[in-house]
Amino acid sequence: MRHRVVLAVGSNLGDRLGTLQGCVQAIGGLPDTDVLATSPVYETAPVGGPAQPDYLNAVLIAATGLRPLDLLAATQRIEAESGRVRAERFGPRTLDIDIISFAEEVSDDPVLTLPHPRAHKRAFVLAPWHDIDPGAILPGRGPVAGLLAGLDRGGVRRRPDLVLGAATSGAQTPEARTPEARTPKAQTPKAETP
Ligand code: A4P
Numbered sequence: 001m002r003h004r005v006v007l008a009v010g011s012n013l014g015d016r017l018g019t020l021q022g023c024v025q026a027i028g029g030l031p032d033t034d035v036l037a038t039s040p041v042y043e044t045a046p047v048g049g050p051a052q053p054d055y056l057n058a059v060l061i062a063a064t065g066l067r068p069l070d071l072l073a074a075t076q077r078i079e080a081e082s083g084r085v086r087a088e089r090f091g092p093r094t095l096d097i098d099i100i101s102f103a104e105e106v107s108d109d110p111v112l113t114l115p116h117p118r119a120h121k122r123a124f125v126l127a128p129w130h131d132i133d134p135g136a137i138l139p140g141r142g143p144v145a146g147l148l149a150g151l152d153r154g155g156v157r158r159r160p161d162l163v164l165g166a167a168t169s170g171a172q173t174p175e176a177r178t179p180e181a182r183t184p185k186a187q188t189p190k191a192e193t194p
């Protein structure tokens with residue numbers, strides 16, 4: 001059985017857009033997993049932590065047959081493969097993947113807290129999520145539209161010039177063409193099984 005999951009991705013080091021595009025490909029390449037939608041890309045002022053560069057943030061909606069902890073392990077492996085070093089909590093990173101929601105699950109397990117314990121107060125998560133699913137509900141918190149209406153959206157700017165493809169061979173954008181850009185693996189779209 002497959003579950004609908006919402007993932008928030010962020011990067012504020014290196015080739016940010018190329019890393020996020022590689023992440024979309026890697027999530028779509030996980031066993032029994034398809035990326036159903038990728039949000040617009042936002043450039044966002046860092047929240048918390050030390051002084052650090054602005055982030056690119058986006059949200060993915062996926063369907064997966066993986067169990068929650070197996071999905072977490074897989075996303076942490078993808079983070080590590082992006083060159084992420086866990087130096088400092090809330091510090092700069094090449095790639096952060098947060099599991100915002102996993103079906104309707106609610107859990108206060110610190111290893112995997114569901115929904116993500118800070119998602120409801122983060123415009124850099126809720127704005128891109130709302131773009132691709134205006135009727136979304138954050139389990140235990142309510143409609144994303146209502147949560148977003150109560151937040152300050154300053155410092156969260158849409159970047160229409162930066163586009164993530166769900167299943168393409170790479171985004172053709174100035175940032176993706178920088179020398180450090182990686183060429184994401186092409187992904188063959190898979191039909192979703194009921
Ligand atoms: N963990 C528990 N629940 C979850 C979940 N739902 N999804 C545990 C993912 N991980 C979860 O995470 C620490 C531990 O959280 C993991 O071992 C996992 O078992 P981490 O990724 O190693 O460390 P972190 O990211 O520094 O800490 P944390 O608490 O995940 O930070 P956040 O909440 O992810 O915040 N500002 C802007 N503008 N954009 C950003 O993307 N991101 C952060 C990081 C701070 N400021 C930001 C942004």
Ligand code: MG
Pocket residue numbers: 096097098
């Ligand atoms: Mg994190």
